[in-house]
Amino acid sequence: MPEAIEPIPKEFRTCPVDPRFPNQNQTRYCYNSYLKFHRCKKVRGEDFEACQYFRKCYKSLCPNDWVSKWDEQVAEDRFPGNI
Template structure:
């Protein structure tokens, strides 16, 4: 058996999106939704490999509940998403 040292308190770095003056309130629902829409717009215009699009994905992944993302992904797949994605 190998002896492996495991730190008692491993540091975890948490990040979220920076302040956006378009969404100054505590409720970040609109910021979540807009980041989701912006990510889809960006990837459709520039392609999935365009790294600046990852900013929007990071934002919606950190701000939006997973259930919303799953619902929106289903709506996009079924061509019934209510937002305007080019």
């Protein structure tokens, strides 16, 4: 007899569907979430709940290589996006 399966936590593991971004290509959604996180962090601080939402989105959508490259560029003040 199989053991009882634990319920899945109600927290989302990735971002919810956003009709502005097609499901087939999440690149824009990833980049937009990264920009929104850094803009929010600049205005409200990193611990603000809305900022954490954008952080979770870009962490789940963006490839790690992109994020590390963008973080490097932000630290060196040469990121091409408007933060």
